[in-house]
Amino acid sequence: MSAGEGSKELVERMLAGDTLALPRLISLVEAESEAVVDIMRRIGPHTGRAYCIGITGPPGTGKSTLVDKITAVLRERELSVGIVAVDPSSPFSGGALLGDRIRMQQHYLDPGVFIRSMATRGSHGGLPVTVQGVIKLLDASGRDVILVETVGVGQTELDVVNATDIVIVVLTPESGDAVQAMKAGLFEIADLFAINKADREGAPRMKAELETFVAMKPGEPIPIMLTQAHRGIGVDELYEEVERRRRVQEEDGELERRRRQRRREEFLEMLQRKVRARFLDFAEKDDQLKELTERVAAGELDPYSACARVLDDRQWLGKWLIQGG
Ligand SMILES: Nc1nc2c(ncn2[C@@H]2O[C@H](COP(=O)(O)OP(=O)(O)OP(=O)(O)O)[C@@H](O)[C@H]2O)c(=O)[nH]1
Ligand SMILES: [Mg+2]
Known part of the structure; x- marks a missing residue:
């Protein structure tokens, strides 16, 4: 059985509601298996139905707790839920992951809720490149709402705006949260602010x-x-606000604009990544490039001239683009 046939069957099973097929497909997507092209082509027509909510903010502000409670609100409304929790891949975050599992425990046995944890892309953070694929699978599997929780500082939080339809930035009245969030650029991406831990002192001041x-x-x-x-x-009020915003987005075309932009960026980023990988692969084996690199290393040739030489050489460019590694 070829990879294509295997994924065809898996996709059919997932679309028919087989709960075992979904995690298997997710694993293929996360492993960047060759079958992904086939999987994405097959699920494409079944995507675009789910509404995707990003929940981000500084560490410990209560994002997971909020995800858990929003999930309860969604389940009351008989909406099915997919949860993607993106954690830093650092070994120190083992505790946080475990914490998420415990906090979301009440939903673990609910077939209407599917939870997946993913690690960030190395030390610089950033959403894993496969997160869009996982979101698409959840969407195609018929989840009504997808919640994406991102933690970590910097890139991961900012990336979430490119993967979701709405972004909730979760802050607390604790001093420093707002400053940290502002520095991290979170204010630019917020569609909605939640000041969580409002039971603590300073919430009205923070709101002001x-x-x-x-x-x-x-x-x-x-x-x-x-x-x-x-x-x-x-939490009910927060979700009402999300719904209200969604209706506005649908009416004024903002949702479609956002999704168009997302598809555009996803494609260009993917292409960039693949071209780069192919180049690096090829460069390792190409004698001409190795020689040029050595001449730059020896100081015989400056990197600017070396670059110009490579980019002017159509034959060479064609060779690596077409042949790859
Ligand atoms: N006082 C108070 N504590 C809260 C509230 N919401 C959550 N917490 C507590 O805050 C702690 C952190 O909550 P999490 O939901 O794990 O926060 P998080 O933002 O997901 O944390 P990371 O994913 O590690 O960044 C937990 O002990 C929660 O019980 C709240 O409204 N008030
Ligand atoms: Mg969390």
Whole structure:
């Protein structure tokens, strides 16, 4: 049986609701198996139905707890849920992963909820390159709503905007959170703010501060919600706000614009990654390039001239682009 035939059967089973097929397909996508091209082509027509919510913010603000409570709200409405929790791949995050599992325990036995943890892309963070593929599988499998939790500082949080339809930035009244979030660029990507741990001191002040900031931005003001995720307080209201926003996005074409942009970036980033991989592979074996590199290393040729030489050589470019590694 070829890879194609295997994935055809798996995709058919997943589309028919077989719960064992989904995790197997996800594993293929995460491993960047050769079958992925075939899988994506097959599931393509079945995607675009799910609404994808990104939940991000500084560490420990209560994102997982909120995901858990939003999931409960969605289940009450009989909506099925897919959860992707992206954790830093550092060995120190083992605790956080375990924590997520424990916090989301009440949903583990619910067939209407599918939970997948993924590791970030190395030390610089960033969403794993395969996360879009996993989201598509969840979408095609018929999940109504997909929740993507990202933790870590910097890139992972920012990337989430390219993978989701709406971004909730979760902060707490704790001093420093807002500053950290602002520095990390989270204010630019927020569609909605949740000030969680509103049971703690300083929530109204934090809200007032955020309102001042939000008022400076053009366009519709970003809603700021107060939540106490551990008690489930404010979560219904938060979700209502998500729904309201979704309706606006659907009506004014913003959702489609966002998805177009996402598809564009996904393709270009993928192409860039593949071209780079192919180049590096080829470069390792190419004598001409090795010789040129050595001349640059020896200081005989400057890197600018060496680069120009490579890029001007159509024959050489054609060779690696077509033949690959
Ligand atoms: N006081 C208070 N504690 C909360 C609230 N929401 C969550 N917590 C607690 O905050 C701690 C961190 O919650 P998590 O949900 O793991 O936070 P997180 O943002 O997912 O954490 P990371 O994924 O590690 O960044 C847990 O002990 C929660 O019980 C809240 O509204 N008030
Ligand atoms: Mg978490």
